[in-house]
Amino acid sequence: MFLSRLKPTLFRISTKLTLAYSLVLILSSTLIFSFLYFQITRALEGQEKALLESKLEEYRNRIEVRGLEEFREYFMYIPNYDRDAALLVQVLSPTGETIFGHEPFPSFQIQMNLVQTEILKQRASTFSMQLPEVNGRDSVLILVKTLKDGQRLVVAKSTESLGNQMRNLQKIFWWSLLPVSLIGFLGGLFLSNRTLSPVRELITSIKKIDGGSLSTRVQIGGSDDELEELKLLFNNMLDKVEGLVSGLKEAFDHLAHDIRTPVTRLRGRAEIALTSEGDLETYREALQSCFENSDKILNFLQVLTDITEAENRSKRLKLEKHFISDLVREIMELYEMAFEEKDIKVHLNLDSHDWALVDSRLISRVIANLLDNAHKYTPSGGEVTIETINQTESVILRVSDSGPGISQEEQSLIWQKLYRSDKSRTEYGMGLGLTFVKAVVEAHDGKVSVRSPGRNGIGTEFEVFLQKMS
Known part of the structure; x- marks a missing residue:
C-alpha cells in the first residue's frame, strides 16, 4: 500500500529534478x-621524500667526512624525541652485510632481506623503494645511496603519520x-519548485x-526564459481557441438561420398544398417552391463540402494551362445583365498573356x-473594375468596387465560414x-x-495571386 502511494511521487518531475x-x-x-x-597526498609524499633525501645526504656527508665511528656515536646518544x-638507518657492506644499524623510535619493521636483495640488484648510486610494514597497515619509504668505499647507506621512514593525516581527511x-547531501536535497527541492x-x-x-x-489565462511574469515564452504561447493559443469557439457558436447560429429559412418555406408550401384543395397549378407552384428551397439547402451543403475538400486538399485538382482573362469573360457574360439592371459600370x-496552371472549374467559381x-455591395450607379496582371x-x-468598404476589424473575419458583415442579413447570402x-x-x-x-481611396479591392507553375 505504501509503495503504491510512493510510486507516483517518485515519478514526478519535481522529485526527479530534486x-x-x-x-x-x-x-x-x-x-x-x-x-x-x-593532490594533497602527492604533495605530502613529495615533502616526506624530500625530507628523507636531505637526511640521506646529511648522513652520507657525515660518514664520509667524520667516519663511521662518529656516526655510530651520534645515534648512540640521540634522544627519542629527536626527528632522527x-x-x-643502516650501513651495509658491498656484499650486503650490516655494518651499522639504528632501530627507529617509535619502532616499525620491514623485511630487510627484500631490501638487501633489491640493493644487490640495483646499479644506480641512489634509488628509492617502498615496502609495507611487517606489523602495520602503512608503508615504509626507503632511500639507498652508495658511499665512496662502496658501502650502502639505507635510510627508511614510516608513512604512518602521513597515513593518519589522509585517514583524518577521509573522515x-x-x-x-551528509550536510552536502542535505543542502543538495533542499536546494534541488527549492529549484525544482521554483x-x-x-x-x-x-x-x-x-x-x-x-x-x-475558456476565459482562464496564465499570469505572465517578468522573466524572459523558455517557460515564460511557453506561458505566452499558451495564452495566445487560448485566445485563438476562445475565438474559434466563439466563431463556431456564431457560425452555428448563422447556419441554423440560413437553413431554417428555406426549410420553413419548404414546409409551409408543402403544408398549404396538403391542407388546401387547390387545382393542379397550385400544386405545381408548391412543388416548384419546395424544389427551389431544397435546392438552396443542397447548394449550401455542397459549398461547405467543397470548402472542406479544398482546405484539406483531399480532392485532386485538374491543373491545366488557362488564360484567366478568358475565364473572366465567360463569367461576365452571366453577370452582365445583373450589373446592367443595377446600373453598375x-x-x-x-x-492577353495572363495564363496560369489552374482548375478552370474551381477558379471560375472563385471569379463568380x-x-x-x-x-451585391456596390450601390446603383457605382463602378466595378476587373483586372488581370501578367507577371513572370x-x-x-x-x-475592385466602389461600395462602402470593409472595416479594419472585419478584414480578418470575412474569410471565416458563415461570417456575414451584414449583421442585419438584409442581403441574401450564405456567408x-x-x-x-x-x-x-x-x-x-x-x-x-x-x-x-x-x-483609388474608396470601396474594396480583392487580389488573387495564381502561380504559373505548380
Whole structure:
C-alpha cells in the first residue's frame, strides 16, 4: 500500500529534478575531493621524500667526512624525541652485510632481506623503494645511496603519520558529505519548485479550461526564459481557441438561420398544398417552391463540402494551362445583365498573356464569387473594375468596387465560414463565398488578400495571386 502511494511521487518531475540536483552535487563534491585528496597526498609524499633525501645526504656527508665511528656515536646518544630517532638507518657492506644499524623510535619493521636483495640488484648510486610494514597497515619509504668505499647507506621512514593525516581527511569528507547531501536535497527541492511553478500554473489553468472556463489565462511574469515564452504561447493559443469557439457558436447560429429559412418555406408550401384543395397549378407552384428551397439547402451543403475538400486538399485538382482573362469573360457574360439592371459600370482591364496552371472549374467559381460580392455591395450607379496582371511567375486577378468598404476589424473575419458583415442579413447570402475563394486559391498554392479602401481611396479591392507553375 505504501509503495503504491510512493510510486507516483517518485515519478514526478519535481522529485526527479530534486534527486538529480542532489546526485550532481554529491558526485561533483566527490570528484573535487578525490582530486584534492590526490593532490594533497602527492604533495605530502613529495615533502616526506624530500625530507628523507636531505637526511640521506646529511648522513652520507657525515660518514664520509667524520667516519663511521662518529656516526655510530651520534645515534648512540640521540634522544627519542629527536626527528632522527624516528628513522631506520643502516650501513651495509658491498656484499650486503650490516655494518651499522639504528632501530627507529617509535619502532616499525620491514623485511630487510627484500631490501638487501633489491640493493644487490640495483646499479644506480641512489634509488628509492617502498615496502609495507611487517606489523602495520602503512608503508615504509626507503632511500639507498652508495658511499665512496662502496658501502650502502639505507635510510627508511614510516608513512604512518602521513597515513593518519589522509585517514583524518577521509573522515572529514565522509562527515561533510551528509550536510552536502542535505543542502543538495533542499536546494534541488527549492529549484525544482521554483522552476516548475509555471508548469503548475499551466496545469491549474488547463484543469479550469477542462471544467469549461475558456476565459482562464496564465499570469505572465517578468522573466524572459523558455517557460515564460511557453506561458505566452499558451495564452495566445487560448485566445485563438476562445475565438474559434466563439466563431463556431456564431457560425452555428448563422447556419441554423440560413437553413431554417428555406426549410420553413419548404414546409409551409408543402403544408398549404396538403391542407388546401387547390387545382393542379397550385400544386405545381408548391412543388416548384419546395424544389427551389431544397435546392438552396443542397447548394449550401455542397459549398461547405467543397470548402472542406479544398482546405484539406483531399480532392485532386485538374491543373491545366488557362488564360484567366478568358475565364473572366465567360463569367461576365452571366453577370452582365445583373450589373446592367443595377446600373453598375464594369471596367475590364485584361492582359492577353495572363495564363496560369489552374482548375478552370474551381477558379471560375472563385471569379463568380468575387463578381457576386462586388455586385451585391456596390450601390446603383457605382463602378466595378476587373483586372488581370501578367507577371513572370504568377498572375494577379484584381476585383475592385466602389461600395462602402470593409472595416479594419472585419478584414480578418470575412474569410471565416458563415461570417456575414451584414449583421442585419438584409442581403441574401450564405456567408461562404469568400471562405470558398480563400480555400480554392490556397489549394492552388496561391494567396488572396483584401484592401479597403482600395487604391483609388474608396470601396474594396480583392487580389488573387495564381502561380504559373505548380
